[in-house]
Amino acid sequence: MRRREELSAGHWISDRVLDEVRANAEIAKADLGVAEANRALAADEVDLAAATVEKTKALLAYSQIVAPFDGVVARRLVNRGDLVQAATATRMTPLFTVQRIDIIRVFCDVPESDVSHLHIADPAIVKPFGFDGKPLIGQVTRFSTRLDPETRNMRTEIDLSNPEERLYPGMYAEVSLEMNRRPDALTVPADAVASDGDGSFVYTITDNRITRLAIKAGLTDNGRIEVTAGLSEETPVVATIQGVPPPGTAVQPPMVSDNR
Numbered sequence: 001m002r003r004r005e006e007l008s009a010g011h012w013i014s015d016r017v018l019d020e021v022r023a024n025a026e027i028a029k030a031d032l033g034v035a036e037a038n039r040a041l042a043a044d045e046v047d048l049a050a051a052t053v054e055k056t057k058a059l060l061a062y063s064q065i066v067a068p069f070d071g072v073v074a075r076r077l078v079n080r081g082d083l084v085q086a087a088t089a090t091r092m093t094p095l096f097t098v099q100r101i102d103i104i105r106v107f108c109d110v111p112e113s114d115v116s117h118l119h120i121a122d123p124a125i126v127k128p129f130g131f132d133g134k135p136l137i138g139q140v141t142r143f144s145t146r147l148d149p150e151t152r153n154m155r156t157e158i159d160l161s162n163p164e165e166r167l168y169p170g171m172y173a174e175v176s177l178e179m180n181r182r183p184d185a186l187t188v189p190a191d192a193v194a195s196d197g198d199g200s201f202v203y204t205i206t207d208n209r210i211t212r213l214a215i216k217a218g219l220t221d222n223g224r225i226e227v228t229a230g231l232s233e234e235t236p237v238v239a240t241i242q243g244v245p246p247p248g249t250a251v252q253p254p255m256v257s258d259n260r
Helices: 002-009 015-061 112-117
Strands: 072-076 096-099 103-111 123-128 136-143 153-161 173-177 187-189 194-196 199-206 209-214 216-221 224-229
Touching (some): 103 136, 103 173, 123 153
Antiparallel strands (some): 103 153, 123 173, 194 199, 199 209, 216 224
């Protein structure tokens, strides 16, 4: 364009040709602006198409119900063709009940008298009712750290691995917790211990005669009572307090049972 203006100034080309060149340059500039605008419009249309695709994907995702964990559908409350509506304050009907069965959570209630001895990872023996097999061994996984004001019990939970899926949600079981374990504790049969106003006592044999011996009793478990003071492992103890002759009565050693 500048070259043509120099030629025109030197009268090498006419003014009409110069005007045509100038007009073509303006048209080219306008075409360039239109092209740039079309390019921006195309970019906006691409962004709009991408947003539409994402919106469509989101809407399609609502047609699939995905559980947050692997499990089985234990209960179905809708059938094919049923009208399903969004939940409201007055309509809260679920569609399915999905349960995880690879790990079964066992619930039990620990009495108030025992909660002070309960700890996480305490051994637990679970015997499901109607279960023909060995008892299942687990551990205390968690507990509520509060007592139920009505039952005075504390809810305790045990997570049991169920790889063979032989346990089912809703089953009842007998649960035994090994709390405050004392493997070296000295114990005697519960029937061998009695108590009165002076405290707990057992009957022992001294020089082949019945002797009353005061003791300090601890925990009771599985028909045996822990003796924390007043008795040694070598001291023979009468197996049951029932029908024992008065202290000082001569007896034979076979009346004595072991204590451990």
